Amino acid sequence: MELGFTLLTGAVIGLIDALPMFLKKMNRTDCWSAFLQYVVVTFIIFNTTLPQLGINDFLVGPVVALLMAIPMVVMIGKSDKKAIPIVLVNALILGFIISVIKHFCVPLLFA
Secondary structure (H helix, E strand, O other), X not given: OOHHHHHHHHHHHHHHHHHHHHHOOOOHHXXXXXXXXXXXXXXXXXXXXXXXXXXXXXXXXXXXXHHHHHHHHHHHHOOOOOHXXXXXXXXXXXXXXXXXXXXXXXXXXXX
């Protein structure tokens, strides 16, 4: 995949995740961590297929995002149990959005 498009997509997805946190004046380190998490998740999803699991291309994003959210959920769970479902649902939704972008936009831009 084109690295610039991947990083731009990751930055947009990261902003979608982190912007509400910034607006709520949450800890800046936590906000930047959430932003960077989705930049990295996007990079990995754009460069990953999971043929060994036999899953549809649209499910690669949610699976990878959910797996990468688990360490964050463990850390968050110690102090804020209410945030766990929010983080997991965000991982599924944003992972799916990344997969859709990968499936529809990348072939058009880089064919």
